[in-house]
Amino acid sequence: MSRIYNFSAGPSMLPVSVLEQAAKDLVDYQGTGMSVMEMSHRTPVYEDILSRTECSLRSCMGIPDQYAVLFMQGGATMQFSAVPLNLLPEGGCADYTQTGQFSSKAASEAKKYGTINIVASSKADNYTHIPHITPDMLTPGASYLHITTNNTIFGTTYPRLPETGGIPLVADMSSNILGQVYDVKDFGLIYAGAQKNMGPAGMAVVIVRRDLMGHFRAGAPVLLDYQLMADNDSMYNTPPCWTIYMAGLVYDWVLKMGGVAEMEKINRHKAGLLYDMIDNSTLYTGAAQRPYRSIMNVTFTLPSDELTREFLQGAQQQGLVNLKGHRSVGGIRASIYNAMPVEGVEALVSYMKSFELAHK
């Protein structure tokens, strides 16, 4: 087997030990005589997988009891709809910050369900920074403030969370959940698509303060009702059983690695290697402004499209793949989530060095 370093923004790398465990148990899960993919979700063995998965996520993030944990289908995009359908009353209003493509999509979708105020935006600067949010910028009576903690495409993150003056903070944490430490109690709701830092695509995790549930919009699709999902332990209908199982293996891996604090330490080290390289280079230019740099998605550009193409081709030949930046930023994006080993980042830095030397 020859594994490569996959810098994809998502779906993205999974820990090799997790994949090996999954492969080993795929046909016959721990002597049950069946695959996890074949298990009725209404059997003790699967119920045990589900409850251990939730338990491991609670351990990883220190999720208090007053928060429900939901495993839902549809990824983060479905949550763009579900959040207002659950938290925004008919005729109500909510505040959104616009810090990238996904936060814009979240706001557009929410506009179907009420008054949405964009209280701050970095669009005019092509999302190279994160606006500073203070309570006086927010709408009195807003049901929540929505932020995207890490912007996958632009490689930016909040250096500190906005102060909301009591308005519940709702966060799309798809691209840095489990990658750095957050205090769940700072949020009313956290959601995250699974396919960046948690497992295969096909699921979103929702962590929601229980008192915010119970106001689901009449006439909306039943499967988006947080209270119903909480009351049914995420099994109102058949859940994405395999995806949940895989996420559970990843959560256990994070715990075994020392938890999220340790992951953050490693991630800061990995990102530091790349940013140091960029900052000491005359060839590479960081795309994000320094105070807002993400430790998950490192974005930079080269002086020309031709050099960028050459850089990507050379990287591919060395087993460093999916480094092409999103078309709205151009250049290079290295997504270095938890499962990207330090060795992968070191290999990339080493390649960047030799590429720069060859193009002096």
Place this chain on the structure above:
Amino acid sequence: MSRIYNFSAGPSMLPVSVLEQAAKDLVDYQGTGMSVMEMSHRTPVYEDILSRTECSLRSCMGIPDQYAVLFMQGGATMQFSAVPLNLLPEGGCADYTQTGQFSSKAASEAKKYGTINIVASSKADNYTHIPHITPDMLTPGASYLHITTNNTIFGTTYPRLPETGGIPLVADMSSNILGQVYDVKDFGLIYAGAQKNMGPAGMAVVIVRRDLMGHFRAGAPVLLDYQLMADNDSMYNTPPCWTIYMAGLVYDWVLKMGGVAEMEKINRHKAGLLYDMIDNSTLYTGAAQRPYRSIMNVTFTLPSDELTREFLQGAQQQGLVNLKGHRSVGGIRASIYNAMPVEGVEALVSYMKSFELAHK
């Protein structure tokens, strides 16, 4: 490895060869150096998996070009919402038949979006048969007639499709898709959760006549828009990549086995073995009326709860598992989808015989 015979109604058995292939390729898919679970959906290798999967399904079912094939998240339950949101105009009406629990749920959900007429029901007979539908029973101007081709819980199926006099027929085919031959051209829309006859849970396949799309309800969650999903080849957001891949392996297996016609022949043989046993027994009573018997879910009862418990315990000891009937029918349910080998059904019949002899 000791595989067992799993008669679960869903999630349910998958072909062993499919599981073995998936296990073999799990860590490193065909020399790409990564798992299918780690692949960006925007890469040629994954786009190839997706397009081959669609192509194989089209081959299996003979799906003509004028039908779009969509891979969506949320299972059949999400389609209970999506179907009216796409096909039922504001203020419009649709007809539903009530032939079991899921058809009732589909109708309840649709009532959020328009006038829903239950044109026929077998509820008064605890769903032991399927009402005969004729065009004069339908509502003039109805947007569609919704049926459930196979009722998983009650073990019934339509001996022939309803005549609708031109009203588009919409079918929830979750529990017998690929298990028996249908002519797609008889339907306006077919949908099916993946976890019975197609793959792991976490996805629904939607096969929709293209002229029926394009009328998505304003203000509904964006991910449920059929036209949008068709325009984006099911990749408006990150699709459930692994689930699609697994479904593709199952489609290829069906084709290798000789296609759906051959699967139906085998399924009729398997069901026949069980129904013959039931009909020649004084201990077992078939739950469904004969003309409506399903070849996917065989339901029967024993004279007492005590005998039922004893039957289930003995079966479990012989590696025949998940045979307990749904609480609304009681007794026994043997789900014998495509992946249940004839040997599994023969083992069950043999056990039924010896159990009957021991209780004469």
